[in-house]
Amino acid sequence: AAVQLPFELGPLQQPDSSSPVANPYRQLPWGDVNIISTTDTHGWLMGHQRQEAGFSGDWGDVYSFVARMKDEARRRGVDLLLVDSGDRVDGNGLVDGEPAGHVKGWTAMSYFAEMPYDVITTGNHELYKYPVAVATYNKLAKHYGERYVTSNVNLTLNDQRGKQRTVSLGNKYRKFKTEQGRTVTAFGPLFDFKAHAAGIDVQAPHEMVKEPWFLDAIAEEPSFFLLVGHMSIRKEPDSEWSTIVKAIREVHPHTPITVFGGHHHIRDCVREDSNSMSLAAGRYMETVGWMSIKGIDSADRSNLEFHRRYLDQNRNTYKYHAGDDFDTKKGQSITKSLTQTAKDFNLTLQFGVAPQSYYLYRHPHTSDKSILKLLTDKVLPLLVTRPDRPYPSLTILNSGSIRFDIFKGPFTRNDQWIILPFTNSFEYIPSVPRSVAAKLLPYLNLVGEHHLASLTSTTTTTSSDDEPLPQLSIAHPHAQAASVELLYRRRLAEEYAASSSTSTGEEKLTPGYVTADKCSELGDDTLHRPIPAVWQPTFVSTAFPPPPPSTNASSSSSSSSEEEEDKIDIVFFDFIQPDILSALNALQKTKTFTEGDVSLFVGSLTANTLMQSYAEREWS
Numbered sequence: 001a002a003v004q005l006p007f008e009l010g011p012l013q014q015p016d017s018s019s020p021v022a023n024p025y026r027q028l029p030w031g032d033v034n035i036i037s038t039t040d041t042h043g044w045l046m047g048h049q050r051q052e053a054g055f056s057g058d059w060g061d062v063y064s065f066v067a068r069m070k071d072e073a074r075r076r077g078v079d080l081l082l083v084d085s086g087d088r089v090d091g092n093g094l095v096d097g098e099p100a101g102h103v104k105g106w107t108a109m110s111y112f113a114e115m116p117y118d119v120i121t122t123g124n125h126e127l128y129k130y131p132v133a134v135a136t137y138n139k140l141a142k143h144y145g146e147r148y149v150t151s152n153v154n155l156t157l158n159d160q161r162g163k164q165r166t167v168s169l170g171n172k173y174r175k176f177k178t179e180q181g182r183t184v185t186a187f188g189p190l191f192d193f194k195a196h197a198a199g200i201d202v203q204a205p206h207e208m209v210k211e212p213w214f215l216d217a218i219a220e221e222p223s224f225f226l227l228v229g230h231m232s233i234r235k236e237p238d239s240e241w242s243t244i245v246k247a248i249r250e251v252h253p254h255t256p257i258t259v260f261g262g263h264h265h266i267r268d269c270v271r272e273d274s275n276s277m278s279l280a281a282g283r284y285m286e287t288v289g290w291m292s293i294k295g296i297d298s299a300d301r302s303n304l305e306f307h308r309r310y311l312d313q314n315r316n317t318y319k320y321h322a323g324d325d326f327d328t329k330k331g332q333s334i335t336k337s338l339t340q341t342a343k344d345f346n347l348t349l350q351f352g353v354a355p356q357s358y359y360l361y362r363h364p365h366t367s368d369k370s371i372l373k374l375l376t377d378k379v380l381p382l383l384v385t386r387p388d389r390p391y392p393s394l395t396i397l398n399s400g401s402i403r404f405d406i407f408k409g410p411f412t413r414n415d416q417w418i419i420l421p422f423t424n425s426f427e428y429i430p431s432v433p434r435s436v437a438a439k440l441l442p443y444l445n446l447v448g449e450h451h452l453a454s455l456t457s458t459t460t461t462t463s464s465d466d467e468p469l470p471q472l473s474i475a476h477p478h479a480q481a482a483s484v485e486l487l488y489r490r491r492l493a494e495e496y497a498a499s500s501s502t503s504t505g506e507e508k509l510t511p512g513y514v515t516a517d518k519c520s521e522l523g524d525d526t527l528h529r530p531i532p533a534v535w536q537p538t539f540v541s542t543a544f545p546p547p548p549p550s551t552n553a554s555s556s557s558s559s560s561s562e563e564e565e566d567k568i569d570i571v572f573f574d575f576i577q578p579d580i581l582s583a584l585n586a587l588q589k590t591k592t593f594t595e596g597d598v599s600l601f602v603g604s605l606t607a608n609t610l611m612q613s614y615a616e617r618e619w620s
């Protein structure tokens, strides 16, 4: 049984002394307009509390930093705005471990609401579950009022008498004046997300820009446009920033446009043209983004200067830029309250002690240090079994369902949510011919995970270097997936490969991000040596061929014919049911597999309880 630990989570500002926190190495580039951005926080408001001191600030620290920088902006007579690009749930006990009675993220929304955002929008994760979307509407959108901007998401609500009405999740756009009197027109688009719950509607951005309300909103020229949306800033297949910028450019060829994207979890910067800059501020409270624009009030648009920085999210960063005594009373009380919430949510409950660290990106998935190997070699074969089944099973995981590393040491309830935040259940398709099962994993990895977005957009499908993305030779509706995790891993691996071959003397630096974006000068606020990262597959599986079942099932035929031995049960998370069905139907033509062939494999386990069970059995 689980035991209560004598340690407390947060407000540990520097949790692991063996991992020193480096300082930034230069001042921030201030402009006439400065914008701080957050994105893809996924519930990490307590910061990173194990081993990663570089990301160990918490929401209270961020609050104080923003408050001090706002004071500094006033002292300088410039503007400082704050924006967030969405994805606040899925990935941390603080959101996913919400006690019964409220939907996930309910309490964390109150912490979010403390932050003086000028524009805040939704991500796709707020829209996977209808009750989460409704809570977002009732709590966060209502709190922020006109500052909660969602330009292309509608929600259908049922009133008490069962009558339906469809509303925009947030304000479609926001026009406002900054403290220094500049005019801003802001939009909050989400990529053309298709995997949302029923009762939600997302309009493709390329359709949104044709709407009369959009054309009316852009007619008048502001000092600058502020686009804050949940969409990769690269020209990936699910991104349509170029379409939106182009629509604005048709009316205002030279007006400054600032873009704050997200979704792909990377630090990134691109320029759509010389009068715009697009920034993405990473993920998981690791990064605070900074953009500044100089020359914004000049009629001569050829002198505009854009700068960007990626700040490591820790107290050293905040002290360096905002002063040693940057703490505010309110920031400290947020920190304190987070500690209490962690206790209330029982997040310190220890399920076991991990004997070593297991990583998601640092090692190949075949390495003993890989979390994917831990899951497929040990966790799944031990726990996801059915002694009543006469056939062996092959369990397939979408690696996107696993979100983070396991660090050596206590494995707590919070870690469980960090690793596997989704409530996906284990389903199976029984009795699949062995020859078909053998081809399943390679096939799935060839076509990739099903798209979250429709790819009918007008955006060209190009990679970050404007090279065509590798095309798959087979015609398949799922081909050429661009999953977030895949892109994130590809980018980390590229950055690691590039920097480790060129840098010298880097061994003195602490590990961290070494960002290779598309904007001039270095963007990272603190110098690091890169954390190793290698390519990982989109799908992994337990061993093939699977060992024979240690079955209690009475074989349906006492002679146990060859034919029967030749069958395998295919087990998978419900989230990838469409991928499995479509792969099976592509790999054989004898039978058409449908939803009717799918049943629950184990009722007692879901993605988010898997590691608890394993830690209690093997690590306690």
Ligand SMILES: O=c1ccn([C@@H]2O[C@H](COP(=O)(O)O)[C@@H](O)[C@H]2O)c(=O)[nH]1
Pocket (backbone or CB within 6 Å): 124, 125, 128, 263, 398, 399, 400, 401, 402, 422, 423, 424, 449, 452, 483, 484, 485, 575
């Ligand atoms: O129920 C779910 C929902 C999502 N996933 C995985 O997450 C990614 C999408 O997350 P992003 O943060 O937007 O990348 C999706 O591709 C799945 O791999 C899941 O496993 N279960």
